[in-house]
Amino acid sequence: MPKATAIFAGPFRVRADDARDITPTSPLRQALLAVLILAPRQMKARKSLQSMFWGSADAAHAAANLRTALYQLRQDLMPLGPEVLQADRQMVSLSPGVIAADLGADTGLDLLEGLDLPLADCDGFEDWLRSLRQSGSPTDAAETPATSADVGATSRIRPAPRVDRPLRMALGLLPTVHLGPPPGAVLGQVEATIDQIAQFLKVFTLLDVHDFRDPCARSVPLPVASAQGPTHLLQSQIQHDGTGVRLRLRLLEAHSRKLLWLSQPVTQRELDQEATPWRLGESILDCMRLHPPPAGAPDLFPFTALAAFFSLDPQEIDRAEVQLQRMVADGGHPVLECLQLFAQVFRVNEHLGASVEIDTERLLNTLADLSNADPMLPVCQSLLGYALHMLRAENDQAFHLIENANRLAPNFALNLDHLAVIHLVRGDLDGADAAWRRLNLVGQNSPWRYTYDITGAMIHLMRGDLRQSLYFANQSMFRKPRYLAALRYSMIGLALSNRSEDAARMLDRIRVLRPGYDLSHWADGFVTRMPVHLAKAAVQSLRRVELL
Numbered sequence: 015m016p017k018a019t020a021i022f023a024g025p026f027r028v029r030a031d032d033a034r035d036i037t038p039t040s041p042l043r044q045a046l047l048a049v050l051i052l053a054p055r056q057m058k059a060r061k062s063l064q065s066m067f068w069g070s071a072d073a074a075h076a077a078a079n080l081r082t083a084l085y086q087l088r089q090d091l092m093p094l095g096p097e098v099l100q101a102d103r104q105m106v107s108l109s110p111g112v113i114a115a116d117l118g119a120d121t122g123l124d125l126l127e128g129l130d131l132p133l134a135d136c137d138g139f140e141d142w143l144r145s146l147r148q149s150g151s152p153t154d155a156a157e158t159p160a161t162s163a164d165v166g167a168t169s170r171i172r173p174a175p176r177v178d179r180p181l182r183m184a185l186g187l188l189p190t191v192h193l194g195p196p197p198g199a200v201l202g203q204v205e206a207t208i209d210q211i212a213q214f215l216k217v218f219t220l221l222d223v224h225d226f227r228d229p230c231a232r233s234v235p236l237p238v239a240s241a242q243g244p245t246h247l248l249q250s251q252i253q254h255d256g257t258g259v260r261l262r263l264r265l266l267e268a269h270s271r272k273l274l275w276l277s278q279p280v281t282q283r284e285l286d287q288e289a290t291p292w293r294l295g296e297s298i299l300d301c302m303r304l305h306p307p308p309a310g311a312p313d314l315f316p317f318t319a320l321a322a323f324f325s326l327d328p329q330e331i332d333r334a335e336v337q338l339q340r341m342v343a344d345g346g347h348p349v350l351e352c353l354q355l356f357a358q359v360f361r362v363n364e365h366l367g368a369s370v371e372i373d374t375e376r377l378l379n380t381l382a383d384l385s386n387a388d389p390m391l392p393v394c395q396s397l398l399g400y401a402l403h404m405l406r407a408e409n410d411q412a413f414h415l416i417e418n419a420n421r422l423a424p425n426f427a428l429n430l431d432h433l434a435v436i437h438l439v440r441g442d443l444d445g446a447d448a449a450w451r452r453l454n455l456v457g458q459n460s461p462w463r464y465t466y467d468i469t470g471a472m473i474h475l476m477r478g479d480l481r482q483s484l485y486f487a488n489q490s491m492f493r494k495p496r497y498l499a500a501l502r503y504s505m506i507g508l509a510l511s512n513r514s515e516d517a518a519r520m521l522d523r524i525r526v527l528r529p530g531y532d533l534s535h536w537a538d539g540f541v542t543r544m545p546v547h548l549a550k551a552a553v554q555s556l557r558r559v560e561l562l
Contacts, residue, residue, distance in 0.1 A: 023118025
């Protein structure tokens, strides 16, 4: 496949390896291509692109404009092949490795010089471009919550921050800014939403939160160097748009006040939805993880450790486990030991190195001593419960822990995924489906969306809906091409659909990615969990691809 280099220093240019200039002629398409090239894994959510370039347009018009721009951009890139620009209903991406970025670090030229768009509602792109020029490196400064689903623990252009330097992060909550007439009653809703985001942070991290919203309190951030003040700042902004009131959240670096993340507009109706603060909170955390303070990469544990595990990168997992060992030795919170146990699920099921034994009985006793008021308890229970199911098949104990986590934190996306799985293995398809549907609401912007897709594939497969099962398996594979679970469920869906040759090719791919992985053991367990009406067909299909 032909390759090309995108030159960002000075005017934007794209040159193929044969020296042809294949730069799109339209500034809009140049901007769209630049955003895709610098995105993590060169992949962006459609909603993110619509928000960046047509932020104030209604959804239908923004979607239509994006479709037209992508069609024309595909024609621009045709010298690189018809498949270089790929798009489905949710994501837009470039074929890996085809277009490289040259940022011209030593040229002294402005990045994307002269790239001004004739659009009235492309604030998201302008924020992204401003941040890029200020930092001189790839960034997702204008990332909306929808794009957090795109962000993995590593990027081809910008490596993920390491997790083995013991610095701490802190978030400061700034007073709400009002653009336009006084917000009236909506201000109370906004402040309640910020309170709930802060509560989410306490549940999901060891993060310090400084509240500067009270106008009588000190509004200047305390010194970061002494670990007494915030490393990041969160500001809410209320704006009247003619049809109602919108809330937007801005995440800033405390040191430089550089904009790191801008949320999509949140309507007044969405403020009443209990899942909204959790969706926003997860996006804020993921952005903080990817944009650590200048002094180094701190510990947003357990979030950073989970991000390392879900990266499926053995080196990232190794580094996270080394740091976990140090933190446990220093007498840290029991969540650290639960994370150590959860890491073994990835080791075993994704064939990512040797696993170690963790004393689960002692962990259970430790958690029994924690108060229900401990904000980290739901995370502990969910991680421990899922590990007991996956590693020990102790499903009753797992169900008890995961159910209790759900009672304490009903909007915890990762636990909703665990809840759906544990209902499924207990034969409660309706319970699994209900948890998974709520998961799709709460976790729609999660960076770990690919694993939630597999839960959907499992549920639809057990219901006998092979088409939908294959759809979600393929969605997961698109988000995370090396994810074994996605490959396995895609393979079984193909086999049950009488596409034995395609299933065999998927099996070959698994064996290439993970040499020595014992798929027959997984296949035996899979058949035993199948409903009776599918088990016979599953056995025949797996025998055709020589897994049974």
